[in-house]
Amino acid sequence: MSVRVRFAPSPTGYLHIGGLRTALYNYLFARRNGGSFVLRIEDTDQSRLVADAEDDIVSALQWSGLAYDEGPDIEGSFGPYRQSERSDLYREAATRLLKAGHAYYAFDTPEELEAMRDRLSTDGNPSPSYDMSTRSSMRNSLTLSAVEVDDMISSGAPHVVRLKVPPSETVTFTDAVRGNVTFDSSEIDDQVLIKSDGMPTYHLANVVDDHAMEITHVIRGEEWLPSTPKHVLLYQFLGWRAPEMAHLPLILSPTGGKLSKRKADKQGIMVLVRDYIDAGYEPEALVNYLAFLGWNPGTEQEVFNLHELEEVFSLNRVGQSGVQFSPDKLRWYNEQHLRSLDNGKILMRAKPHLKASGIQASDDYLLRVINLMRDRITFAADIASNRYFFEDPQSFDAKGLQKRWKSESPQLLRLYAEALEEPAFDAEAAEGALRSVAEQHGVGAGQIIHPVRLALSGVTFGPGLFELMELLGKETCLRRIRAAVESIPAPSPQ
């Protein structure tokens, strides 16, 4: 049987980095094993739907390079791929369970459920569940007569279908990441299978769909581990073979604990893939980093592109403990991947940001800027943030002036500017001229280099000075040097 896995996000929000990691592991597993990767939209919660969430998920996956073989927008033989369009299947399964006595109708209103929890909650058990110990005191087809039940249903009384969990049974399954996991059925509640609006819950829908879509491996976040025994029971009652399970360690905040949206905001961490796209991250950097969050290849190689990951990924090298998200390491990965790109590609990445910054320059010029800056930037967008490549500096770094602008600087710069008037102008000529001025006046080259850099860029760091000069061109260099000499006040000699 060929491997089939799915990524099954709920369109209740934009794609989260944790979701992308789950998608990635599924994708890699499918590719490594020559299987299929399916995107299934789990839109069974009508009340929490976010209109453009599905679009966001699809486009974020596309950006990441995780191409799926089947999905809402890619025909496959197991569609439709939105759960809201598969209602009949769930209904059918529920009916079978009902008939076999593995499920029952319940008519309890939300208020009644709340009242039950209030009534039964104790210090030892603050959240009593709807299970075999409480179901007999509730309004359901187990406690009501068949006639009453029929009447209520035919009169349209709101009702749900609940799983009838058997008493004291040991439910065991093998998790590819964690080994054998065991639960006692007495700890499992009578999960709602069909909600009163007629939609299935995740638990029913995912079992029905995974079976119908011939999913062989369920790879999902650890938050699903406690509900897996319910799914195992469902497979059993429906007479289906359960897929292999693999529960991935959760991604935690950099300080530990849940990476909730609120906490992340507070810590300045972005959690939506959309945010990483907008911030200009390299897709392969995010993917590479996420791959290593809970998995490693067992070798010392750390930098991988997607294709390389596809060749080495395996579930049995996935870790078991929660992993803290590290923005620093992600940055490092971004630098690594950025540097693997040629200048033309970096230019393409930088274009939107250049445009947003109102920078106009020829591709030829931009390529030369990139060539000088590529080892000094973290994001392609950083090309747009060093404005001195595109316009004269408006101000000069105060600390830099203090350190590098000496009382003799204006005079040395004047002399240097004169020397630069020579017709030939390139990095070599600029350097030759500078060194000879320095020598003639008995000062170190640095006495001229540093103030010139300030004059040209306004800052004390950047590419090699002479390369920068060649890039800016003679006119610009002379103009900026002379402007600086005019506008920067000489320091009081100490």
Added chain:
RNA sequence: GCCGCGUUCGUCUAGGGGUCUAGGACGCCGGCCUCUCACGCCGGUAACACGGGUUCAAAUCCCGUACGCGGUACCA
């Protein structure tokens, strides 16, 4: 509370009874290179949660404790 799952440098991790005076990566610190800043290179900092077993031998196996995370919905 109860149930489940975890626990090796600050972080991601290697390791799966002797080869571990515990290896790599990020970060941090120092040095080299150098006109600056980076890159690169070299070096440093720093960990087997705790307590009991088992064994000639335990980071590795078992038990307990502590701590962390998850679940405990007509949300996924």
